[in-house]
Amino acid sequence: MSAHTTNAATLNAELAEPWRQLWNGDLSITDRIIAQDFVAHAAPITGVGGDEIHGREALNQWVSSINMLLPDLNFEITVGPIATDDYLVVRWTARGTYGGGFPGASEDAVGSAITFTGTDTLRVIDGMLVEYWANADSLLFVQQLG
Numbered sequence: 001m002s003a004h005t006t007n008a009a010t011l012n013a014e015l016a017e018p019w020r021q022l023w024n025g026d027l028s029i030t031d032r033i034i035a036q037d038f039v040a041h042a043a044p045i046t047g048v049g050g051d052e053i054h055g056r057e058a059l060n061q062w063v064s065s066i067n068m069l070l071p072d073l074n075f076e077i078t079v080g081p082i083a084t085d086d087y088l089v090v091r092w093t094a095r096g097t098y099g100g101g102f103p104g105a106s107e108d109a110v111g112s113a114i115t116f117t118g119t120d121t122l123r124v125i126d127g128m129l130v131e132y133w134a135n136a137d138s139l140l141f142v143q144q145l146g
Contacts, residue, residue: 020077090120
């Protein structure tokens with residue numbers, strides 16, 4: 001962070017690590033960093049369903065479903081955190097072993113190492129994540145599943 005970084009931006013940057021831990025399956029963090037009226041915007045990777053989720057429980061279900069597909073999933077922040085008074089942005093790489101269960105995936109893909117990348121943009125209010133825009137390389141993800 002530069003000398004011109006505000007205290008709010010510094011505090012927002014500190015949310016990057018618990019955000020990463022949440023996506024790595026530590027759902028105990030949710031109530032500490034996610035606002036009750038949280039909204040996530042993401043195109044569904046399967047092409048089915050809405051492009052928004054609302055609330056902490058919906059986020060936990062989403063995180064759990066991805067961790068079920070890739071039981072040893074590990075997100076690593078590769079760029080950032082980049083933070084302002086209102087936003088947090090991180091670029092990440094995710095790696096895991098496909099355990100099965102993705103609609104349309106090849107049976108041969110079970111046990112395959114999967115790597116994909118993305119960028120998360122998060123809006124922060126009063127130290128809580130309130131809105132999330134996910135930009136993941138879904139094509140790379142599904143190509144690895146056959």
